[in-house]
Amino acid sequence: xxxxxxxxxxxxxxxxxxxxxxxxxxxxxxxxxxxxxxxxxxxxxxxxxxxxxxxxxxxxxxxxxxxxxxxxxxxxxxxxxxxxxxxxxxxxxxxxxxxxxxxxxxxxxxxxxxxxxxxxxxxxxxxxxxxxxxxxxxxxxxxxxxxxxxxxxxxxxxxxxxxxxxxxxxxxxxxxxxxxxxxxxxxxxxxxxxxxxxxxxxxxxxxxxxxxxxxxxxxxxxxxxxxxxxxxxxxxxxxxxxxxxxxxxxxxxxxxxxxxxxxxxxxxxxxxxxxxxxxxxxxxxxxxxxxxxxxxxxxxxxxxxxxxxxxxxxxxxxxxxxxxxxxxxxxxxxxxxxxxxxxxxxxxxxxxxxxxxxxxxxxxxxxxxxxxxxxxxxxxxxxxxxxxxxxxxxxxxxxxxxxxxxxxxxxxxxxxxxxxxxxxxxxxxxxxxxxxxxxxxxxxxxxxxxxxxxxxxxxxxxxxxxxxxxxxxxxxxxxxxxxxxxxxxxxxxxxxxxxxxxxxxxxxxxxxx
Numbered sequence: 001x002x003x004x005x006x007x008x009x010x011x012x013x014x015x016x017x018x019x020x021x022x023x024x025x026x027x028x029x030x031x032x033x034x035x036x037x038x039x040x041x042x043x044x045x046x047x048x049x050x051x052x053x054x055x056x057x058x059x060x061x062x063x064x065x066x067x068x069x070x071x072x073x074x075x076x077x078x079x080x081x082x083x084x085x086x087x088x089x090x091x092x093x094x095x096x097x098x099x100x101x102x103x104x105x106x107x108x109x110x111x112x113x114x115x116x117x118x119x120x121x122x123x124x125x126x127x128x129x130x131x132x133x134x135x136x137x138x139x140x141x142x143x144x145x146x147x148x149x150x151x152x153x154x155x156x157x158x159x160x161x162x163x164x165x166x167x168x169x170x171x172x173x174x175x176x177x178x179x180x181x182x183x184x185x186x187x188x189x190x191x192x193x194x195x196x197x198x199x200x201x202x203x204x205x206x207x208x209x210x211x212x213x214x215x216x217x218x219x220x221x222x223x224x225x226x227x228x229x230x231x232x233x234x235x236x237x238x239x240x241x242x243x244x245x246x247x248x249x250x251x252x253x254x255x256x257x258x259x260x261x262x263x264x265x266x267x268x269x270x271x272x273x274x275x276x277x278x279x280x281x282x283x284x285x286x287x288x289x290x291x292x293x294x295x296x297x298x299x300x301x302x303x304x305x306x307x308x309x310x311x312x313x314x315x316x317x318x319x320x321x322x323x324x325x326x327x328x329x330x331x332x333x334x335x336x337x338x339x340x341x342x343x344x345x346x347x348x349x350x351x352x353x354x355x356x357x358x359x360x361x362x363x364x365x366x367x368x369x370x371x372x373x374x375x376x377x378x379x380x381x382x383x384x385x386x387x388x389x390x391x392x393x394x395x396x397x398x399x400x401x402x403x404x405x406x407x408x409x410x411x412x413x414x415x416x417x418x419x420x421x422x423x424x425x426x427x428x429x430x431x432x433x434x435x436x437x438x439x440x441x442x443x444x445x446x447x448x449x450x451x452x453x454x455x456x457x458x459x460x461x462x463x464x465x466x467x468x469x470x471x472x473x474x475x476x477x478x479x480x481x482x483x484x485x486x487x488x489x490x491x492x493x494x495x496x497x498x499x500x501x502x503x504x505x506x507x508x509x510x511x512x513x
Contacts, residue, residue: 005039005077005108007031008064010047010085023048026081033110039077043067061096068103075104083112083127088135093128143239150234150241155248160229161185161213161220162251175229175248184210186251188221189230193252193259198462200225209455225264231257233414242407243414254418279308280326281457282333286310289472291317297326324473332476333469337446340464340486347439358431369420376416383409438463442486 007030011022045060087093149156162185166176191197207216232250235243280297293314308326312319390402470478
């Protein structure tokens with residue numbers, strides 16, 4: 001009767017697995033060895049686990065041991081192609097040997113004879129130590145090469161979401177923007193910086209509607225909002241690689257990235273929910289008149305059909321658990337929107353007002369740019385001064401303090417440079433295009449609400465109202481606090497005087513007022 005055997009094969013990289021140069025050839029040699037020794041191969045376990053360390057972290061090795069546990073009365077031979085496939089770590093090498101011995105399993109290797117004598121154990125330890133040394137040396141070489149790539153401005157790791165690796169005739173392997181995911185991430189980052197997305201949950205909802213990935217999470221959003229690589233810069237503090245300009249194309253500017261970080265640190269965004277659906281567009285945006293907390297909403301099942309309700313869920317509130325029909329509250333809301341129908345003349349006047357303000361803003365940007373250049377020169381001088389002090393420092397701790405200050409100032413210097421560059425970019429054309437988009441929403445908020453999808457409805461809420469609406473179960477909505485453009489539209493006298501000031505805009509007729 002032939003001896004039963006199990007084959008274990010492992011490669012150290014996914015590329016070897018894909019190319020078929022590792023696992024298939026190992027299994028072929030192990031099967032030849034089994035045939036030569038009259039072993040009956042019962043199962044084959046294949047791993048593409050990278051690196052050394054605990055063998056229990058290897059999925060197939062863990063399955064092999066569980067397989068042995070499931071058949072405690074069988075005595076198996078475990079065939080390995082090479083001793084390095086067994087374990088490339090002295091400590092775990094002997095732990096695995098012990099684990100197999102407890103299960104009455106005998107290891108067999110094509111290029112090594114296991115011997116339990118003192119001399120055999122010594123030689124086995126030396127070979128295991130040699131394998132561990134090679135693994136650590138290989139890891140060190142890989143890290144050195146990757147660190148060198150980082151220092152030169154290239155990303156050597158797996159491409160972050162929104163990018164893919166592409167071959168470049170000058171730079172070799174270079175991050176390239178993925179057309180689909182890159183455009184989505186760019187919209188997310190710019191939207192969060194501008195306030196279009198009020199909080200991270202809004203970003204998550206947007207990613208879901210755009211089918212960004214199978215299961216995006218809030219952790220996905222957090223990583224997305226805090227990765228400097230999207231600005232075209234690279235840094236890797238773990239390997240002491242300070243921030244530097246990369247060769248890949250950015251999705252956003254460093255200024256936009258800083259706005260995102262500032263918003264994340266503020267933590268003042270209003271609460272909303274991920275499960276806001278087309279069914280309940282007002283959920284999270286309407287407050288209970290008694291407790292000033294947002295209404296929730298849900299479907300309730302009746303005898304014959306389902307019914308949709310908004311309700312207060314704040315414990316201790318007098319309105320807790322009391323329902324308001326979806327049709328009632330949304331009809332009341334739409335009646336507010338119907339009342340907002342500014343004339344084309346007033347819309348033109350508001351547009352002119354904001355364009356005038358934009359020209360003033362451009363002038364301010366130019367003045368700020370001059371001040372920023374002065375600050376940039378000051379920082380450069382300070383960095384030079386600290387560098388000289390660090391060179392003369394007699395204490396490592398003092399030198400480290402100087403280096404920390406230099407790194408902080410260097411980051412600020414990069415930000416200031418990009419602020420100067422970005423201050424040259426704004427134009428009346430870009431601003432007018434964005435302003436026209438806002439005007440189109442304000443022209444008829446009711447129609448934008450009725451025909452729009454959920455995202456457009458949320459835009460209407462933020463463009464029309466400055467803060468969440470308050471709803472009373474008996475009296476309906478309270479006085480709405482309108483957004484700035486609509487508040488300007490309300491003040492006809494101010495508008496008329498401004499129109500005369502500007503020239504080129506006739507005051508509205510009596511019928512238009």
